[in-house]
Amino acid sequence: MGEGRIPDTEQAEQAPPPGGLSVVATSTDGIRVLTLTGEIDHHTGEALHHALDVSGIVRPRIVVDMRRVSFMDSSGINILIAAHPAAAAAGGWLRLAAPAPAVLRTLQLVGVDQFIDCRPTLRDALSF
Template structure:
């Protein structure tokens, strides 16, 4: 996890599923931050199931309620397919690259 211009960048690798959900939930917790902004670098994510989708939706809602936002960066083709099928891309801003996700 790093920060760039007040934006927290969470870099993920491997699978996002039931077994890794608690770690991701903890990494996305923005409790106490004013106007929290988080970019999730998904370039190395190989799989995401419904657990991951639910975590992303919950994080998006919490960040939005706190006046911040969540963006997804560089999801692999198979992960982007899941994101698109479920409709997450209509809810959460998805960008092709980390650089794009960090810019307004």
């Protein structure tokens, strides 16, 4: 894909079951894009945790597209907090894109937005 292009994941996404989480992984310009749909909590967090695993990846660059996340509890916060230094230790980075207002408020209250780059749009998160 060309520089700055947003990956086409619309066709690959499926609606999660009520209270569930869908994680669709794509790649654009060497950046792994995780498009999330649904809720992140202690029942669904394992899917996100697995998708954010950077074991064996050199310089991982990951954008988590959160515009379709309707709820996130402390489980999701802890997964993101753990993934950030893991990506940095491997020479890469983690960015959050377009969190919905309620999710953004949670990120801000806990202070996650102070150390994990949180961008207003997916396009912004994909730019260098």
